[in-house]
Amino acid sequence: MKTKYDPTDWISHMTRIRDAQDQAAFAELFQYFAPRVKAFLMRSGADATLAEECTQEVMATLWQKAHLFDASRASVATWVFTIARNRKIDALRKQRRPEPEDLVWGPEEEPDQADILSLQQESEQLGRAIAALPEKQRDLIEKAYFGDLSHSEIAEQTGLPLGTIKSRIRLALDRLRHAMK
Amino acid sequence: MHNVKHHLTDSLLMAYSAGNLPEAFNLIVAAHISMCDECRARAASFDSVGGALLEDTDMVDMEDGSFAETMRLITSGALAPIPAPICTAARGSVLPAPVRDYVGGDLEKVKWQSIGMGVKQSILPTSKDASIRLLYIPAGTAVPDHGHRGMELTLVLQGAFVDETDRFGPGDIEIADEELNHTPIADIGEDCICLAATDARLRFNKLIPRIAQPFFRI
Numbered sequence: 001m002k003t004k005y006d007p008t009d010w011i012s013h014m015t016r017i018r019d020a021q022d023q024a025a026f027a028e029l030f031q032y033f034a035p036r037v038k039a040f041l042m043r044s045g046a047d048a049t050l051a052e053e054c055t056q057e058v059m060a061t062l063w064q065k066a067h068l069f070d071a072s073r074a075s076v077a078t079w080v081f082t083i084a085r086n087r088k089i090d091a092l093r094k095q096r097r098p099e100p101e102d103l104v105w106g107p108e109e110e111p112d113q114a115d116i117l118s119l120q121q122e123s124e125q126l127g128r129a130i131a132a133l134p135e136k137q138r139d140l141i142e143k144a145y146f147g148d149l150s151h152s153e154i155a156e157q158t159g160l161p162l163g164t165i166k167s168r169i170r171l172a173l174d175r176l177r178h179a180m181k
Numbered sequence: 182m183h184n185v186k187h188h189l190t191d192s193l194l195m196a197y198s199a200g201n202l203p204e205a206f207n208l209i210v211a212a213h214i215s216m217c218d219e220c221r222a223r224a225a226s227f228d229s230v231g232g233a234l235l236e237d238t239d240m241v242d243m244e245d246g247s248f249a250e251t252m253r254l255i256t257s258g259a260l261a262p263i264p265a266p267i268c269t270a271a272r273g274s275v276l277p278a279p280v281r282d283y284v285g286g287d288l289e290k291v292k293w294q295s296i297g298m299g300v301k302q303s304i305l306p307t308s309k310d311a312s313i314r315l316l317y318i319p320a321g322t323a324v325p326d327h328g329h330r331g332m333e334l335t336l337v338l339q340g341a342f343v344d345e346t347d348r349f350g351p352g353d354i355e356i357a358d359e360e361l362n363h364t365p366i367a368d369i370g371e372d373c374i375c376l377a378a379t380d381a382r383l384r385f386n387k388l389i390p391r392i393a394q395p396f397f398r399i
Contacts, residue, residue, distance in 0.1 A: 023252065030248050035240035042241055052244055060254040065263060073225055078232030085200040085231060095204045095308050098279040100214035100221060127233040144199050145234050151196035151206070152332070158191060162226040170222040177182065177218070 010076035011116065018066035029076070030059055037084045043146040044088050054091050058084045068104060072111035072172035075123040109179045115172050122165040129161050183352030185217040190356060193334075194220065198227035203311035208279055209334050209354070209378040215277035216336075216352035275339050275374060280305075280315075288374070291315055298322060311380040318342065318367040318375070331381030333357045335365070340373030342366060 013029050016022035037058050041051040061083050069079050089097045105111060130138065137159055143149050189197075189210060196202045197210045214221045254260065274287040283305040284290050293301035299319040307313055318324055320340065334356055335342075341350040344363040349355050357363065367373035 027248060030251065033235075034243045034247065034251075036235050036238055038243060039239050039241040040235055043238070048241075051241070052247065055243065056247060056251045056254055057260075059251050060260055063255050064260055068263070074228065075232050077236045078225075078229045081231040081235045082228050084235070085198075089200045093200075095207075097200070098204070098208040098211040098282065100211045100224075101278040103221075123229055123232065126229055127236060130230065130233050131237060141230065142234060144195055144201070145231050146238075148201055149196070149199070151192050151202055154192040154195050156190060156192050158195065160230060162223070162230070165229055166222050166226040169225045170218065173218045173222055 011071045014066055014069050014076060017063055026063055033080050034059055040084055041088060044092060046092055054087050058087050070111060072115040072119055073169050075120055103176055119168050122168050126165055182218055183216050185352040187349060187353040187355060189213055189220050189354060194224050195227050198224055198231055204307040205311035205313035205378040208313055209336055209376055211279040212277045212376055213336050213354050293317060311378060313378040316375045316377055318373040320367050320372050321369045323364050323366045331379060333379040336376045338374045338376060340371040341368035342373050
């Protein structure tokens with residue numbers, strides 16, 4: 001069963017976790033995302049026990065890092081994916097994952113509501129575009145993300161329509177840079 | 182932010198987002214993104230692909246008591262603390278934060294090893310599937326003419342270098358493959374500091390680096 005959730009609602013869940021350590025909000029996020037993260041880790045080569053353990057750590061990290069989530073740059077699903085991906089590198093491949101310098105909003109400023117809304121809409125559109133890809137192409141992309149296609153095996157032209165979402169994120173970054181000055 | 186002209190490729194960014202790069206490549210990509218908001222946005226858009234796939238994937242049931250166990254993990258304090266975000270641009274350091282992590286500080290902490298003609302290197306510890314080093318090239322000096330068996334990525338952190346293809350300044354990344362035989366020469370204005378990652382051993386065509394004609398162009 002796949003219930004369709006409103007992704008902007010997940011953002012309010014994140015806010016409730018960040019501002020009020022709201023366990024009920026966390027429980028709903030957990031119910032939706034944990035089984036997906038576990039499936040992702042198992043497709044990436046973890047056995048059920050390791051995947052279960054890592055998923056719990058991923059979800060705990062989501063709680064711990066709730067204040068770093070920026071809804072003008074990522075959907076909650078994307079944020080969960082990045083945490084799960086990092087756990088995969090750490091636990092499955094036993095490597096460090098160097099991260100770029102963090103850019104975070106200061107205590108006085110927050111991202112613009114309009115930026116948040118358009119980014120979330122773009123994320124949904126991207127989801128629909130991926131679902132509509134020809135099967136062969138979608139297989140390749142899934143292999144890149146869930147399997148272990150190396151950079152030289154990934155084609156330079158993926159056919160993914162990423163231009164608009166990239167521009168949105170770029171705009172959000174420009175605003176953040178401006179606020180950091 | 183730097184005025185970056187030479188960027189990462191889509192396949193490197195996608196592999197970075199998917200988590201399938203060797204550690205040394207991960208590090209140079211993270212370092213470039215720290216200096217280039219365009220590639221930061223591109224990398225984030227590839228992360229959104231991962232997010233979309235995650236939402237659409239099959240599910241595997243969590244075990245009973247899994248949520249309670251996760252809450253215990255949170256309240257027990259067993260999780261590693263999150264390091265405070267560092268902004269090296271504000272601190273005026275040469276090395277971007279992810280590189281500082283490997284060096285254990287900024288430039289003054291780098292353990293240089295001379296490789297001749299004033300050129301120095303410092304190999305950073307990563308997994309064995311690829312290697313990464315910091316290179317220090319005195320202004321006007323050439324790195325020996327070399328070809329590559331695999332892929333070589335070179336990111337400029339300070340100064341600039343010029344080779345047969347173009348000029349590369351701070352934040353620029355050169356992506357060289359087997360076809361490119363090049364002689365990078367540090368710009369005359371300033372000593373050049375680069376980060377260079379490769380998934381194969383470099384092939385030097387001459388044993389000793391030579392001093393090049395000073396470069397007055399640009």
